[in-house]
Amino acid sequence: MLKNTNVKSVEHVVIRFSGDSGDGMQLAGNIFSNVSAGEGNQISTFPDYPAEIRAPQGTLSGVSGFQVNLGHAVHTPGDEADVLVAMNPAALKTNLKFLKSNGIIICDSDTFRTADLKKAEYTTDDPIKELGIDKRRVMLVPMTELVKQTLADSGLDQKAMLKCKNMFALGLICWLFDRPIESVLAKLKAKFAKKPAIYEANAKVIRAGWDCGHNTHSYMPTYRVETESVEPGIYTDVNGNTATAWGLIMASEKSGRPLFLGSYPITPATDILHELAKRKDLGVKACQMEDEIAGVCSAIGASYAGHLAVTSTSGPGLALKSEGIGLAVMAELPLVVIDVQRGGPSTGLPTKTEQTDLMQALYGRNGESPICVLAAVSPTDCFNMAFEAARIAIEHMTPVILLTDAFIANGSSAWRIPEEQDYPAIKPPFVTEEQLANEWRPYKRQGENFARSWAIPGTKGAMHRVGGLEKDFETSVISNDGANHALMIETRREKVARIANDIPDLTIAGEKDADTILVGWGGTYGHLYTAMEELNADGNDAHKVALAQFRYINPMPKNAIPELKRFKRIIVAELNTGQFADYLQMHLPGREILRINKIEGQPFMVREIVEGVIKHIEEK
Amino acid sequence: MENNQNQYTPSDYKNKQNVRWCPGCGDHAILNVLHKAMAELGVAPEDTVVVSGIGCSSRLPYYMNTYGMHTIHGRAAAIATGVKTSRPDLTVWQISGDGDGLAIGGNHFIHAVRRNINLNILLFNNKIYGLTKGQYSPTTDRGTVTKSSPYGTTEDPFIPAELCFGARGTFFARSFDVALDTTKEVMVAAARHRGTSVVEVLQNCMIFNNGAFAWFTDREERLNRTIHLRHGEKMLFGKDLDRGLVQDGFGLKAVKLGEDGYTIDDVLVHDAHAESNFLHQQLAMMDGSDLPLAIGVIRDVEAPSYETEVQNQVDSVVAKKGFTSLRDMILKTTETWEVK
Structure with missing residues (x-):
C-alpha cells in the first residue's frame, strides 16, 4: 500500500x-x-x-x-x-x-x-x-x-x-x-x-x-x-494517577484491609479520587469530603477503625492536612498520603509539574514529626510505590507520604498487568490474644521494627484511647513528663529510621566506576536515564556517568550514602531550587553537591541534563 | 444497634483514670449520665467508639472504657465520619464543645449533619473557651465580657439548633447538666436515631462563665422557665403544668390555662417526627424570657443515613459487576493486548 x-x-x-x-x-x-x-x-x-x-x-x-x-x-x-x-x-x-x-x-x-x-x-x-x-x-x-x-x-x-x-x-x-x-x-x-x-x-x-x-x-x-520485545504478559496503557489508585487496591487485596479514601478535588490529583470512586465495584469506600482537612481526618478515623486509609491531594492540600498527619504520627496509625506535586507556592501553576513539595513532606509539621517519604519515578512505578506506601504504613504503623507529580500522574505508558503472585502479602500487626493476656498497652513496642500493635474496634479486651497528647512509654496514659517525652520522640524517630531494614537497596545504573554520579528522585527518572545513556554513548570518557534515582527518601536505603561517597562528583538534578540536594548535603557533610535545577512548570529536557552534567564535569 | 438491656452496667463503660475536670464542672454530671445511657442502650464497650476534638469536654474519651480518640481541634466530626463510614457496625459518639464544634469545627459540623451520618454528637455548650482560660466562643451572648472581649463582644452568637436545622438536621435535642434524667433520656433517644443526632447540653463552667444558665437551672423557677417536650404530648409547663404553648399567627405564645379563654384543647401537641422543621425551629429558638427554653427531643425524623447508603451502594455495585479481583477488573474494563 x-x-x-x-x-x-x-x-x-x-x-x-x-x-x-x-x-x-x-x-x-x-x-x-x-x-x-x-x-x-x-x-x-x-x-x-x-x-x-x-x-x-x-x-x-x-x-x-x-x-x-x-x-x-x-x-x-x-x-x-x-x-x-x-x-x-x-x-x-x-x-x-x-x-x-x-x-x-x-x-x-x-x-x-x-x-x-x-x-x-x-x-x-x-x-x-x-x-x-x-x-x-x-x-x-x-x-x-x-x-x-x-x-x-x-x-x-x-x-x-x-x-x-x-x-x-x-x-x-x-x-x-x-x-x-x-x-x-x-x-x-x-x-x-x-x-x-x-x-x-x-x-x-x-x-x-x-x-x-x-x-x-x-x-x-x-x-x-521499531517495536519492542518486552516481558510476556497482558498489557494495558495506564497513567500515573490510575496506577496509584490500582496500587492501593492491590495493597488492600494483599493486606486483607478494606480500602478507604477520604479526599477533596484538587488538580492534578483528582483522578485518583475519580478512579477509586469507580472502584466501589471492588469494595472501595471513596468519600469526597467537605475539605482537605476532612479528607485526611476521615482517613485517620477509618485507619483507627481498621482500614487501609488513604488521602490524596496536591501541594496546597498537603499544607492543609499537616495537622492531621501530625496526629497520625502521634497516634501511630497507618495512613497513606498521596501528594501529586504541582507548581507552587500557593495556587501556583495548578496543571504544571514540579518537585517542590519535598521539604514540606519531610518537615511540614509542628514538633518533631518524622515520617516516611517515598517517590514514584514513572507512571507505572506509581503502582509499585502506592503498594509500597501502603505496605510500610501498615507493617510499621506510621503515616507515609508518597510524592508523585503532574508529569507522571498524567503521563502514561504501557504496563504489564501484574499477576496475583507478583506482590507480597502485607501483614498487619494486629494485637494478639497473647499480648492481651500479658499486660498489653497500646503504645508498647512490638518487635524489631518498633511498631505498636493495631487493636481494631470490635476486639474484646483491647479498648484503648489514642490521641494527640504525649503518652507514657510504659503505661500509654497521658504524660507531661519531660524525660518520657524525650524517650517517645526518640522512639518515633527510630521507628521511622528502622524502615530502612525493610526496603530495597538503591540501584546504581550506568557506568558504576565513573567519577561522576547523576542523582535524581521521583518523576525525573526517564529524562535522567536517557541523559545518562547519551552521556555514556558520546565517546568522551570524561563524560561517563552513573545514575541513582531515589524512590525511598526517608529513610534512605542503607547503601545510599556509602555508594554516593564512592564518586568524585555528585550531581543532583531536580525540578526545584535544590531541595533534595540540600537534604543529601545533611547526610554528606563536607561533600560538595553539584546541582542542575529547573523550575519552569515543565519536565526536564534530556538535552538540558546532558549539557548541565558536561558543564559541571568541565568545571571541576 | 443491638439492644442487650441489662447486660451491662454503667461501670462497664467507666475506666480507672482520675477525672481531671474542675470540681463543680458540669462535665462530671454529663459523663456519669453517659455511662448510664450506654448501659441502658446495651451496646458492648468494644463496639463503641468515642471521638472528641480539643477542649475541656474533649477529654471525655479518656474516662471511657471504650475505644476512643482524642484528636485535634475542630476535627472530631470528620474523624468520626471516617470511623462510622468505614465501620457502620460500630456505635460512634462525638464529644465537642461550643468552640471545638461550632468555631474551628463549624464546617465539619454542618457537613456531618447534612450527610446525616449516624453519629451521636454531644455538644457541650458552656458559651466560653475554658481550656484556654476564658475567651468568648461562637455561642457567647452579645456584649459578654471575657478575657478576649474586655469591653464586651460585638457579635451575635450561633444558636446551635438553628445551625443544625439550617444543615437539614434530622435530630436535635437539648438538656442541661443538672437535669440528669432529661440528659439520659435525650442521649438514649439520640443513639436510637438513625442519622446525625445533635444533643446540646447546656453546661456550666464554674471558673470562666459561672451562672451562664442560672436563669433556667434555678431550683425555684426551673419549671416555669423551661418546657420539657415529649413527642405526642401536650406542650405544658410550669410547676403545676398549668401553662401551655399555643399557635399565635406564625409564632408561638405561652398561655395560662383558664385565662383569656384558653383551655387544654388549645395547647399544641409536640410532633418530633414532623417532616417540616418549621415548628421545631420555633420551639428550639425559645430562650426562656417570653417563652420557656425547650428541653427534650425537639426533632427526630427518619431519613437515609450516609454510612448505610455508602455501604448499600458498594454492595450493589460489587454484586452487579461481579469482579473477583483488581486484575479481573482491569482485564474486563480496559483495552489490553498480549505480548507472547
Whole structure:
C-alpha cells in the first residue's frame, strides 16, 4: 500500500497534538498512543493543558497539548517533537518551540482567517512566514472544509460536525505512521458504544483523514516505528494517577484491609479520587469530603477503625492536612498520603509539574514529626510505590507520604498487568490474644521494627484511647513528663529510621566506576536515564556517568550514602531550587553537591541534563 | 444497634483514670449520665467508639472504657465520619464543645449533619473557651465580657439548633447538666436515631462563665422557665403544668390555662417526627424570657443515613459487576493486548 511513498524507519518518534482546549487533542493523542502500544511500541505520553477549562477560543492561553514518544527504549515523552499537529494558529505559535528544527507540521489551513490570526496575536496574514517556518515542512490541510464535506449527509449540525475535526487529524497521523485504522475504530467504537451516530460520524472522518494523507501528500515521508520485545504478559496503557489508585487496591487485596479514601478535588490529583470512586465495584469506600482537612481526618478515623486509609491531594492540600498527619504520627496509625506535586507556592501553576513539595513532606509539621517519604519515578512505578506506601504504613504503623507529580500522574505508558503472585502479602500487626493476656498497652513496642500493635474496634479486651497528647512509654496514659517525652520522640524517630531494614537497596545504573554520579528522585527518572545513556554513548570518557534515582527518601536505603561517597562528583538534578540536594548535603557533610535545577512548570529536557552534567564535569 | 438491656452496667463503660475536670464542672454530671445511657442502650464497650476534638469536654474519651480518640481541634466530626463510614457496625459518639464544634469545627459540623451520618454528637455548650482560660466562643451572648472581649463582644452568637436545622438536621435535642434524667433520656433517644443526632447540653463552667444558665437551672423557677417536650404530648409547663404553648399567627405564645379563654384543647401537641422543621425551629429558638427554653427531643425524623447508603451502594455495585479481583477488573474494563 505504501510502496510508492517514502518510508522512513526510526527507533522512536515524538508526536505533539495541539489545539484549542476544546478541540479534543487529549482524546486524539490518547487513542493514537493506545493503538501504538498495541502495535508493540513502548510509549510515554505527556498531556500539557491549561489551568482554565475553556479559555477564550483561539487564544494563546487556551492551547492544550498532548505529546507522545513511541518506539524502542522509550523512557520519556521526548524533548522535542518530530511531528506537530496544530489545529489553529494559536496552537502553532505556542507549540513551535517544542518541535525539532527539521520536524513536520500539520495545520488546519481553514483556521488561518483574519479573526483567528488576530486572536492568536499575529501581525501579518501569513503565520507560516511570520514564524519563519520552511514551507516544505508544512502540510496545510483544509480540515474544517473537508470534515464538513465528509459529513454533509450525516444530518449533524455544523457544531457537531466540527467536533469531529480531531478525528480527521488522527486519521492523517495514522496514515503518516502506518497505524492500522481498524484498531483506532475499535477503540472509538468502545468509547461511543452508547452513541452509534456519533461513532459513525467520527469513523467517517478518520477514514477521510487517512485518505487525505494517502492521496494527496505522498511526498511526505511516512514512518515505520521499531517495536519492542518486552516481558510476556497482558498489557494495558495506564497513567500515573490510575496506577496509584490500582496500587492501593492491590495493597488492600494483599493486606486483607478494606480500602478507604477520604479526599477533596484538587488538580492534578483528582483522578485518583475519580478512579477509586469507580472502584466501589471492588469494595472501595471513596468519600469526597467537605475539605482537605476532612479528607485526611476521615482517613485517620477509618485507619483507627481498621482500614487501609488513604488521602490524596496536591501541594496546597498537603499544607492543609499537616495537622492531621501530625496526629497520625502521634497516634501511630497507618495512613497513606498521596501528594501529586504541582507548581507552587500557593495556587501556583495548578496543571504544571514540579518537585517542590519535598521539604514540606519531610518537615511540614509542628514538633518533631518524622515520617516516611517515598517517590514514584514513572507512571507505572506509581503502582509499585502506592503498594509500597501502603505496605510500610501498615507493617510499621506510621503515616507515609508518597510524592508523585503532574508529569507522571498524567503521563502514561504501557504496563504489564501484574499477576496475583507478583506482590507480597502485607501483614498487619494486629494485637494478639497473647499480648492481651500479658499486660498489653497500646503504645508498647512490638518487635524489631518498633511498631505498636493495631487493636481494631470490635476486639474484646483491647479498648484503648489514642490521641494527640504525649503518652507514657510504659503505661500509654497521658504524660507531661519531660524525660518520657524525650524517650517517645526518640522512639518515633527510630521507628521511622528502622524502615530502612525493610526496603530495597538503591540501584546504581550506568557506568558504576565513573567519577561522576547523576542523582535524581521521583518523576525525573526517564529524562535522567536517557541523559545518562547519551552521556555514556558520546565517546568522551570524561563524560561517563552513573545514575541513582531515589524512590525511598526517608529513610534512605542503607547503601545510599556509602555508594554516593564512592564518586568524585555528585550531581543532583531536580525540578526545584535544590531541595533534595540540600537534604543529601545533611547526610554528606563536607561533600560538595553539584546541582542542575529547573523550575519552569515543565519536565526536564534530556538535552538540558546532558549539557548541565558536561558543564559541571568541565568545571571541576 | 443491638439492644442487650441489662447486660451491662454503667461501670462497664467507666475506666480507672482520675477525672481531671474542675470540681463543680458540669462535665462530671454529663459523663456519669453517659455511662448510664450506654448501659441502658446495651451496646458492648468494644463496639463503641468515642471521638472528641480539643477542649475541656474533649477529654471525655479518656474516662471511657471504650475505644476512643482524642484528636485535634475542630476535627472530631470528620474523624468520626471516617470511623462510622468505614465501620457502620460500630456505635460512634462525638464529644465537642461550643468552640471545638461550632468555631474551628463549624464546617465539619454542618457537613456531618447534612450527610446525616449516624453519629451521636454531644455538644457541650458552656458559651466560653475554658481550656484556654476564658475567651468568648461562637455561642457567647452579645456584649459578654471575657478575657478576649474586655469591653464586651460585638457579635451575635450561633444558636446551635438553628445551625443544625439550617444543615437539614434530622435530630436535635437539648438538656442541661443538672437535669440528669432529661440528659439520659435525650442521649438514649439520640443513639436510637438513625442519622446525625445533635444533643446540646447546656453546661456550666464554674471558673470562666459561672451562672451562664442560672436563669433556667434555678431550683425555684426551673419549671416555669423551661418546657420539657415529649413527642405526642401536650406542650405544658410550669410547676403545676398549668401553662401551655399555643399557635399565635406564625409564632408561638405561652398561655395560662383558664385565662383569656384558653383551655387544654388549645395547647399544641409536640410532633418530633414532623417532616417540616418549621415548628421545631420555633420551639428550639425559645430562650426562656417570653417563652420557656425547650428541653427534650425537639426533632427526630427518619431519613437515609450516609454510612448505610455508602455501604448499600458498594454492595450493589460489587454484586452487579461481579469482579473477583483488581486484575479481573482491569482485564474486563480496559483495552489490553498480549505480548507472547
